[in-house]
Amino acid sequence: MVKYSRSASSTTVKTCLRKGAWSLEEDQKLKAYIHRYGIRNWVVTPKAAGLLRTGKSCRLRWMNYLRPSIKHGNFSHEEDETIIKLHQQMGNRWSTIASGLTGRTDNEIKNHWHTNLKNYSMKNNNLLQEAGKDQIEIDQKTPPEDDDILLYNPPKQSNINADCSPSSSSGDQPAGVIYNQIIEENSGSSETYVELQSLWDPVPAELFPMDYGTTHGFLFPNSLWGFQGNTSTLASYYDAGDDVSAYLLMQVNEESV
DNA sequence: AATGTCCTCAACCGCATGGGA
DNA sequence: TTCCCATGCGGTTGAGGACAT
Structure with missing residues (x-):
């Protein structure tokens, strides 16, 4: 079976089904x-x-992109903090984490975690471990400053006004x-x-x-x-x-x- | 300007789960 | 109880854009 790469015009010959970008x-x-x-x-x-x-x-496609309740665009710092907090509590249970945020999908959160938040969270945890257990308890009650997140993950230009979907x-x-x-x-x-x-x-x-x-x-x-x-x-x-x-x-x- | 590398994120894949027959 | 099928979930992939050289 010839299977073309993902693209708007790609198909699988055997099934005649389109694959790739919508x-x-x-x-x-x-x-x-x-x-x-x-x-x-x-x-x-x-x-x-x-x-x-x-x-x-x-x-x-519907659940992750076209659904009217989906919120497109950048994650707010409040959303980042919520994701980090929920991930600490429940790990990679993305759909559960997504249910704690309005208008965000599990896929979107998963991607955002791997591209922006994971490094910050790991560094933050390391710092906390070095500072000792007592400090961890204090810091878990104190969300990081907005600039802390931006310091580790400066927003790329492509992420600004990222809502460029045709739909x-x-x-x-x-x-x-x-x-x-x-x-x-x-x-x-x-x-x-x-x-x-x-x-x-x-x-x-x-x-x-x-x-x-x-x-x-x-x-x-x-x-x-x-x-x-x-x-x-x-x-x-x-x-x-x-x-x-x-x-x-x-x-x-x-x-x- | 051309090329290479990195990063992002939409989409795919395989497995798990739940409900109905 | 077992099987089948539709749906849901999480990991992974790869196209395309951004950035570096």
């Missing part, structure tokens, strides 16, 4: 699909969304219908509802039987707009991690009350 079009397709249908089954998602990706790849670029404010505003304000997406809608491919009915929403706690767009559901349905939607759709549900539900 294109803007792929991002838009995935976002459009999830905006409309929510997250149900990652295995089905790429096929239904018209993507030549594995479900795993789609999940990763997070700010576009023209959509005007008009509430759908546009909701998507824009809560998904981090620059596309309007209409623009996203133009990317939607018809989803074969056999992939999602119409009772799927009720049996699995998910909602289809038609039921979304006319939502009359209860809070348990909404809660399960939140469990699915789809912030946008959950917000849309709340909006519609509030209007229907």
Whole structure:
């Protein structure tokens, strides 16, 4: 099997699945699909969304990059301190550490740790060990000064204003219908509802039987707009991690009350 | 300007886990 | 209880940009 290196145009010949960096079009397709249908089954998602990706790849892209609640850009000193503290407590349990920070993914924290924080933490620990056990207890209660972190890890120019992702670029404010505003304000997406809608491919009915929403706690767009559901349905939607759709549900539900 | 080296981070891989049949 | 499958997690890779020579 010929396997090309990671690049935007790379594919695996045998499976015809794309690998490597995601294109803007792929991002838009995935976002459009999830905006409309929510997250149900990652295995089905790429096929239904018209993507030549594995479900795993789609999940990763969504969870680590496209998810509206993701915070892009530099880590604050407060976040650095939190990561260092949590890492001292629980080691490389990145997903657990990520749950202690708002809008940061385990992958992002892991990378940030290895590139910026590890050296600082090791040096800090060595200093503390030299200073003795009593001093350790004192210092653990006293976060390092901001400049301490910068001293070990001066920010590179490339890290400043690092939010250069195509999906997070700010576009023209959509005007008009509430759908546009909701998507824009809560998904981090620059596309309007209409623009996203133009990317939607018809989803074969056999992939999602119409009772799927009720049996699995998910909602289809038609039921979304006319939502009359209860809070348990909404809660399960939140469990699915789809912030946008959950917000849309709340909006519609509030209007229907 | 050209080349080499280092660094960052998005994405992949393999394994673990949990739930359903 | 066992098996299968989808999802989650953590380690690792490598493309591409920044920086040094």
